[in-house]
Amino acid sequence: MTKNVLNYSYYPGCSLHASAKEYDESTQELFKILRIGLQEVPDWLCCGATPAHNVDELLSLSLCAKNLELSEQVEGDLAVACAACFSRLKTAQHKLEENPEKRKQVEYALDAPLTMDKPVKHLLEILAKDYGLEQLSSAMRKSLSGLKVACYYGCLLTRPADVPQLDCAEAPTIMERVIESMGAETVKWSHRLECCGANFTLSRPGVVLQLSNEILASAQRAGADCIMVACPLCHANLDIRQKDIEAASGTRYNLPVLYMTQLLALGAGVSAKKLGFDSMMVSPLPLLQEKGLV
Amino acid sequence: MLQNKNSKMTLSAETMNLDFVKKVEKLSGSSVRRCFQCGKCSAGCPMRTFMEHPPNRIVRLLQLGQYERVLAGRSIWYCASCETCSTRCPNKVDLAAIMDALRKCSWDAKGASKESLVQLANRLFLDNIRTYGRQYEMRLAAAFNLHSGKLLKDFMLGPKLLTKGKLKMFHQKNKNLQEIEKIFSRIEELRKKGEAP
Amino acid sequence: MSRIGVFVCHCGENISRTVDVERVAEAARKISGVAYACDYKYMCSDPGQNLLKNAVSEQKLDGIVVAACSPRMHEKTFRKAAQSAGLNPYLCEMANIREHCSWVHEDKEEATAKATEIVTMLVERVKMNKKLQPITVPVTKRALVIGGGIAGIQAALDIADCGHHVVLVEREPSIGGHMAQLSETFPTLDCSQCIMTPKMVDVANHPNITLHTYSEVENVDGYIGNFQITIKKKARSVDMDKCTGCGICMAKCPQKKIPNAFDKNLGMRPAIYVPFPQAVPNTPVIDRENCTWFKTGKCGVCAKVCGPGAVDYSQEDQLIVEDVGAIVVATGFELYSIAEKPKGSMIKGYGEFGHGKIPDVIDGMTFERLASASGPTGGKILRPSDGKEPQSVVFLQCIGSRAREKGISYCSKICCMYTAKHTMLYHHKVHDGQAYVFFMDARTPGKGYDEFWRRSIEDENAVYIRGAVSRLYEKGDKIVVMGSDISLGIQVEIEADMVVLATAVQPRTGAELLAQKLGISYDKYNFYSEAHAKLRPVECATAGVYLAGACQGPKDIPDTVSQASAAAAKVMTLFAKDELEREPIVAKVDDKRCVACFYCKKVCPYGAVEEKEIRDRQGNLVKVVAYVNPGVCGGCGTCQATCPSKSVELDGYTDEQIMAQIEAL
């Protein structure tokens, strides 16, 4: 077995073990072919997501701090796939460093001194910065050229400006740069950073139908073949709810919504069968076949 | 007594609950007074159409210490935490954090708000973490439908997701459930002692 | 027969590319009266100018036309060249064949034809040109400053420091104006008196300043450089030379219950008084309307107690005349009153705020006096009705201002800032008190201003509510304020202990009368008009009169002081020369033809037209005619076009010159 070029500890988050399993699978496949090691943090727990910080900040911070503590068992910076988990973990680091009072409370809750030094990195950051775009480009086995991709950031990859620090909060390009390095074409579109309706998908699905509809419409206007995401919740709203959105708005979109890692892995030569394309509600296979990618 | 959201506001040292404002400022770590009502938050808020009070009005009501009006409305529960407002605020008012703080106040006050569905979803979500350590969407959705009385909500979606392997009928519990329970209980303990909000 | 020279410029290729300059010169030679014509690459260059100069002397030319660029570009250059060749500069004209011809046309034939016609017109014109001499006017290097507030004080000190004599006239018994009444000043919260009184003392002690307090400008004659000012010194009833300012007269005066206007009538003063302790000069005046001696002929206590015998009941108003060369008008402003106004007045009061009859509804200046350490309450905020400390104060902005209905559509500019200051002063003095401000917009364009306003909210607890107030009414000892928060769209009601109105800044009552004496224009509100809103903001259109401070429009202290120093600089520029020289483009009246209809006087924007008496040798009045004062005339020529008897001529643009041009069409 060849040696890995980089090694990370890995926090997949709840969704990647359920509704977003294809994100997890494609991430594993992509990193394997790029020779980037990923070792899952043992017994990681839910970061608390939006519900926790919505009503109980202390709980939210404590859950994240616990995960950071758990991650210390594995070598390497902490790689996070889910944009929401990434945002929560970064926010927790940010707030606990800033606010000694909150830090004290969390230390009490965990009954342990905080270990906060491990850098938390989103997959995008690892690919674009640590691994490098040139390297990524040279890993290309099958160019995605001809595929017009609308890169969808959503809320939490970039906002608020001083927390994730992944890219410019208002005009990021990191997703575009990453996928372009695999030969894809990206479209300019208006709703890259708009909210999809997030976790209202459970309690108030009407909200999602409206907000995600605008996003799909914008991508369609821009002439995109598909939407690329890096967040399971965005994916759920745009993919799983797409049929409902089409019904509610009376517009036919049929826009496949793909995880960033699915597309990258495809370009890097991973077999389409391993990338979970068949588990998606809006099947991307007709499109990928048309473009000669599968 | 508050008649409706537009009923007249009488301002005086007694009717302006500035302690509440201070509490929100402390919880959120953001100034409320700094807001000068430019409205940029409401301009970019994706959830504005679903709110009875747009974000800027929430801050304005806070500035005047009108906490009852804020908590009684369901607007705070319609915030998606997308952070657009906080990112673009010219005055560095962290409205997303203020919304978190307000929701916590409403949560603690139990039933202050008209919005129950979002609160229900949140509670089930947190219960899930305490019991299993991780989220299991199947369970969450089922429990939500059960509790909200919307038994058939997304009825058609479930089987589809199951066949796609997206919902797991069975799952494992975390091995460190005791540690997780400890976090929850120690936080409760802190609160009982009055050492945490 | 005239001998005109025509000089056609190529301007490199700028002209010659589209205009055949040689053909233009050739055509010019054929015009009758043209003695010489040539073309040259760069007429404005040294060799070009020499060509022109040599031609003038060699060809004995009596007029020249330079066909080149716009006169706005090089008229001065060529007129100077003509002058150095011994030709009167006003016999040189420019034909604009670049901006108006070669640059705007492409067809060479057409452009050449047009250029030739332009040259022909100018040749015909220059034949009619007359020799003109620059006008000189002697300058009296003394300045009059009207108004002893901060604007007048600053202007007077600047001019006096430059070595010129200044006559400062102040209507009140003391200089200081409104600034002396203020407690603290935004945006730094300096104590107003602390920064103001040293300047007042400087005025009093300055060897170059003659101070006339309790005096008014009675009449203004003359024009720039040569004004004669008649000043009325009102009878002070105290001999300023003898008075030592000991104050015993004031202490002993039995009549002590006269409301002191300086304290907005909150405090009392005796009949013999100085308006405030730091007054300059520190010489009392007797308020004759309230003095027992003047009312009944009995009392005389002040005269009896005065050691130096300075009290003089027999003093009378005195008229004195001062000769000055320039005038700075710095008469300041007054505050709008919400009281009911007489019918026919453009300004209306506020019935919905009680027409000024609710005792605890006060204006901003009254609040200043309450907050002032030297004020009637010693700096304690106490409400006028019962002397209690108000626990809640509501401030209302834009009272009168920005209210077309009330006759004032402008923004008073200073109220946003002073209201923010008031909330801070109130918070400093009444820690538990709550200040509320109803405002429409916060207008804070000044250095450190917005930060100051934000401080009043973020650090000093003021609650700002966007929206105007509908009505005030009394309820027990409270004042109910009925407002609305327009960002919420919710009505707001506050029961206040005191209400402070930020009333509009208005010109002084009677400002128009002084303007008429000075011959300066004023707007519909009676604010004095500057010559140009952007580029001549301190000069009046009337030469030699300058504006400083709020008499021109609402202004805060920094703006007022800047404008005062600017006005002083303008005066000093005028005084830098012994004589005033200006372009001789002025109107002249032919006495013989003038029928004294004075239409010219009506249309002249400069007030340059006077009535001149013509007398025979015995001194009998023969007739009255119009006379245009060349020192004042601006040279627009409106009088000439208006004159029904054709007796006015504007030098440089005479009918002959223009008709000659038209004839050449």
Next chain:
Amino acid sequence: MHAEKLKHDFEPKIVAFVCTWCTYAGADLAGTSRMQYPPNVRVLKFPCTGRIDPVFILRAFQKGADGILVSGCHPGDCHYMAGNFHARRRFATFRKLLEFIGVDLERLQFSWVSAAEGGKWVEVVTELTERVRSMGPMAEFKELELEECWSGKLDTAELQEAYAAI
């Protein structure tokens, strides 16, 4: 490069009476900006539109002008404060008079062109030139002028004949 130039049967003569501060400067700006307009216009410079005597307009028509433009500063921008207002009032009356005596007012245009409006100068001049071109030559006043000339000369054949007949 240049658009084909149309040759016209009639080239009107346009005279512009302008003030030196605004419109003259505006025309200068059109020049420095290298804008193009018909070469039919001749500019007469005045200190202010207030100086323009209606007689000048009459005389210009007599001397062959087919169209006349009077242009000064925008209201409120007069260098001499109010000259353009006086001009406006004067010409409002004068137009009525011209109309009364039968002059087509389309030949006489008043406008405000500021020192910054090079483009507007070009527009105004071009429009007026084209309009007057379509109206044809201004004959009335020229005939009057000819008549005056005729009556002024004492040695024409007609007169000689008339004298002889007496």
